[in-house]
Amino acid sequence: MNKPLINLIIACGQNGEIGLGGGLPWEGEYAEDREWYTSQTLDNIRVGTRGAIMNFTADRPSVLVSSSNEMPDHCLGVYNWHELTPDHILNDIKASFPQYSIYIVGGVEWYEASAHVADRILLTRIAKDFDHDRKVDLDLILANRKLESSKVASTHGEVTFETWV
Numbered sequence: 001m002n003k004p005l006i007n008l009i010i011a012c013g014q015n016g017e018i019g020l021g022g023g024l025p026w027e028g029e030y031a032e033d034r035e036w037y038t039s040q041t042l043d044n045i046r047v048g049t050r051g052a053i054m055n056f057t058a059d060r061p062s063v064l065v066s067s068s069n070e071m072p073d074h075c076l077g078v079y080n081w082h083e084l085t086p087d088h089i090l091n092d093i094k095a096s097f098p099q100y101s102i103y104i105v106g107g108v109e110w111y112e113a114s115a116h117v118a119d120r121i122l123l124t125r126i127a128k129d130f131d132h133d134r135k136v137d138l139d140l141i142l143a144n145r146k147l148e149s150s151k152v153a154s155t156h157g158e159v160t161f162e163t164w165v
C-alpha cells in the first residue's frame, strides 16, 4: 500500500479564480476535471471549510475546519482553525485515519494557510479569465515547489493537470 499523503487539490482560472456564487466559475463545463477530482478524493478524506465541502460530493468522508463547533451530519470531525495550526490539524487527521490519504479542498483562506503542509499540490490550471467572487494567491500556494508533471486534458486544450511537489 502507498504511504498516505497530504494533498491539496484545486482548480483555478488564470488569475487564481476558484468560485462564483457558491459554485465554480465554469460550473457545468470541464467534466474531465470533475472526474479527476472525484476519482482522486474517492475513499479518501477531504478537509475543508463549510463552503468547500458542501459540493456534489458532500456525502464523501470529510472533515470540517471552522471556528464554530457545529458539525454537519456527514462529517467525521471538526477542527477549529482559529485555535489550531494547519500543521496540527492535518497531522492529527493523518494520525487518526492512517488508512486514508488527505485532500485539502479549500476554501480560499484554508488553501492559503495550509498549502505549505501538503506533500503535493494537484492543480488543474485553466488558461482562461472567469467571472468570480473567490480567488486564491497561486504564487503563495505554489511557493518553494517544483512542477513534477503536467498533462493537457484530452477534451479541452486550455486545461492542464499539474502536480507540484
Ligand SMILES: NC(=O)c1ccc[n+]([C@@H]2O[C@H](COP(=O)([O-])OP(=O)(O)OC[C@H]3O[C@@H](n4cnc5c(N)ncnc54)[C@H](OP(=O)(O)O)[C@@H]3O)[C@@H](O)[C@H]2O)c1
Pocket: 009, 010, 011, 012, 017, 018, 019, 020, 021, 022, 023, 024, 049, 050, 051, 052, 065, 066, 067, 068, 081, 105, 106, 107, 108, 109, 110, 113, 134
Ligand atoms: N475551484 C476549486 O478548486 C474550488 C475548491 C473549493 C471551493 N471552490 C469554490 O469556492 C467557493 C467556496 O470557497 P470559500 O473560500 O468561499 O469558502 P468558505 O467556506 O466561505 O471560506 C470562508 C470560511 O473559511 C474559514 N476560514 C477563514 N479563515 C481561515 C483560515 N485561516 N484557515 C481555515 N479556515 C478559515 C471561515 O469559516 P468559519 O466561519 O466556519 O470559521 C470562513 O467563513 C465556492 O464558490 C466553491 O464552489 C472552488
